[in-house]
Amino acid sequence: MAVAYYFAEKKCGNKKAIEKIKILSNQIQITSIGPDEVYAVNINNKINDYEGGLQYYAALNAKCDMIITENIGDFFFSEIPVYTPKDYILNVL
Numbered sequence: 001m002a003v004a005y006y007f008a009e010k011k012c013g014n015k016k017a018i019e020k021i022k023i024l025s026n027q028i029q030i031t032s033i034g035p036d037e038v039y040a041v042n043i044n045n046k047i048n049d050y051e052g053g054l055q056y057y058a059a060l061n062a063k064c065d066m067i068i069t070e071n072i073g074d075f076f077f078s079e080i081p082v083y084t085p086k087d088y089i090l091n092v093l
Contacts, residue, residue, distance in 0.1 A: 001025065033063035049074040064093075 001021060001052035003055040031052050041053035052074035059067050059080065066081040068088050083092060 001030070027087050028060070031064075034060045036061060044077070047079040 001024070004024060005017050005021050005070060008020045011017075012020070022033075030039060037054050037057035040057040041047055041050060044053060047053035047056075050070070052071060055069075056067065056075060056078060064080065066088075067075055068083050068085055069075065070084060072082045072084055
């Protein structure tokens with residue numbers, strides 16, 4: 001959510017960004033990243049992008065069906081499907 005806010009704020013300003021984040025957060029389920037995810041990333045030598053690794057293990061532990069990201073290359077090791085937003089909209093929805 002912090003990254004989404006960051007880009008929305010750059011584009012629309014603080015007030016509009018907060019409105020957009022409120023809308024987004026009501027449309028998705030939010031999970032957490034804790035010690036289990038951190039330890040899993042630390043021992044997985046395949047992970048090149050630490051933040052992506054944290055997101056991946058949070059998705060796994062939350063039993064997500066897929067990951068949607070602009071950086072699909074960061075998830076080359078994923079055991080669950082990974083889509084760009086465009087591919088998800090065009091091919092999965």
